[in-house]
Amino acid sequence: MTELKRALITGITGQDGSYLSELLLEKGYEVHGIIRRTSTFNTDRIDHVYVDPHSEGARLFLHYGDLTDGTTLRRILEEVRPNEIYNLGAQSHVRVSFDSPEYTVDTVAMGTLRLLEAIRDYQQRTGIQVRFYQAGSSEMFGKVQEVPQKESTPFYPRSPYSCAKVYAHWQTVNYRESYDLFACNGILFNHESPRRGETFVTRKITRAVARIVGGMQKKLFLGNLDSKRDWGYAKDYVRAMWLMLQQDEPDDYVVATNETHSIREFLDLSFGYVGLDWHDYVEFDPRYLRPAEVDLLIGDCSKAQEKLGWTPSVSFSELVALMVEADLAALGLPSKQANGESPSDRAFIRQEATNTV
Ligand code: NDP
Ligand code: GDR
Numbered sequence: 001m002t003e004l005k006r007a008l009i010t011g012i013t014g015q016d017g018s019y020l021s022e023l024l025l026e027k028g029y030e031v032h033g034i035i036r037r038t039s040t041f042n043t044d045r046i047d048h049v050y051v052d053p054h055s056e057g058a059r060l061f062l063h064y065g066d067l068t069d070g071t072t073l074r075r076i077l078e079e080v081r082p083n084e085i086y087n088l089g090a091q092s093h094v095r096v097s098f099d100s101p102e103y104t105v106d107t108v109a110m111g112t113l114r115l116l117e118a119i120r121d122y123q124q125r126t127g128i129q130v131r132f133y134q135a136g137s138s139e140m141f142g143k144v145q146e147v148p149q150k151e152s153t154p155f156y157p158r159s160p161y162s163c164a165k166v167y168a169h170w171q172t173v174n175y176r177e178s179y180d181l182f183a184c185n186g187i188l189f190n191h192e193s194p195r196r197g198e199t200f201v202t203r204k205i206t207r208a209v210a211r212i213v214g215g216m217q218k219k220l221f222l223g224n225l226d227s228k229r230d231w232g233y234a235k236d237y238v239r240a241m242w243l244m245l246q247q248d249e250p251d252d253y254v255v256a257t258n259e260t261h262s263i264r265e266f267l268d269l270s271f272g273y274v275g276l277d278w279h280d281y282v283e284f285d286p287r288y289l290r291p292a293e294v295d296l297l298i299g300d301c302s303k304a305q306e307k308l309g310w311t312p313s314v315s316f317s318e319l320v321a322l323m324v325e326a327d328l329a330a331l332g333l334p335s336k337q338a339n340g341e342s343p344s345d346r347a348f349i350r351q352e353a354t355n356t357v
Helices: 015-026 044-049 070-080 094-099 101-126 160-179 201-213 234-244 263-273 302-308 316-330 343-355
Strands: 006-010 030-035 060-064 084-087 131-137 182-188 220-222 252-255 282-284
Touching (some): 015 030, 015 044, 030 070, 060 070, 084 101, 094 160, 101 131, 182 234, 201 220, 201 263, 201 316
Parallel strands (some): 006 084, 030 060, 084 131, 220 282
């Protein structure tokens, strides 16, 4: 009998961790995730794929640990003996990183280094080759140097979060070149879904739209509406992570949609989807401004297209629609599917809305 492939995921309880777990389980992997001990349950996003590990055929296993705790990372690596490691764990909120820079850097930069060191020792001691994915970010491009941004565009990080991600990126390259580690950096542009954290701007907006429709909220307070982002669908993006680790050689890839839209456009589409005008509801709160902003992100993913055969499958308007639909469904509110969509779009949106909240 051939042994199952084993994957270890840090950040398994996050948006991407949950979609990646689903993908790897579908592909027949045994999946191990590192979770943090919290005083309340934090596994909502993966509960639907979790089965009691005592039951026969269970393939998802959770381990307590933290990227700030190198001893535990080493122990988990020894226990799990993974073939692939996806480092998705992070204090991932850019605004919060200005409030907690030291913790953010400890998790994102030092956390990645701790994991790389553990892998290096493990690989040298056992001779087992581990494939490593590092969750890099378009935030590393920061202040605009070139448009669209691609793998060769210089980094100019503008937050403690993105400075830490740049460190993690270069350490990943360094371990690849120094220790023959199969290590890849994904430079992923913003990707969203109904599972997106409620404090990121897209989900904050679609959740507010549903609550306003349901009469549970009157106003939505936001910061800068002028920044532009290249927004894709998270489920597509975890597919790119997996593809990177299936290639013959390790490499770094931009993953993006090659389109950019402002927060205002996101507001137009999401409020428009339920027949409302956002100007009647949105108010400015300077609390949500950042000391330094990233004004424009638009990615060129042609390398991922050519080498990985990866393309995004969900358009900007479909993404907005599926997120609004999911937030309406979560409140038990009726669907507002807009006229003019094709039947396949409607089926897709309905399925995501009911399956993934
Ligand atoms: P989320 O914020 O949804 O999830 C972050 C995950 O990291 C959660 O599981 C969280 O656990 C975990 N985590 C936080 N701190 C620690 C720690 N100290 N030790 C171990 N785990 C920790 O992020 P996403 O799923 O959206 O993103 C995944 C990764 O990709 C992150 O590294 C992010 O920075 C990066 N990224 C994301 C993009 C996006 O648009 N979504 C774009 C580019 C990069 P808990 O649930 O307990 O809080
Ligand atoms: P970002 O995502 O910083 O791009 O990082 P976020 O959704 O937080 O902000 C996008 C843009 O919206 C503006 N904005 C607001 N943002 C938030 N969160 N809340 C508000 O009220 C608000 N009002 C306006 C922001 O100023 C910004 O310009 C995300 C994270 O997932 C990172 O981990 C990841 O690396 C990058 O995407 C790519």
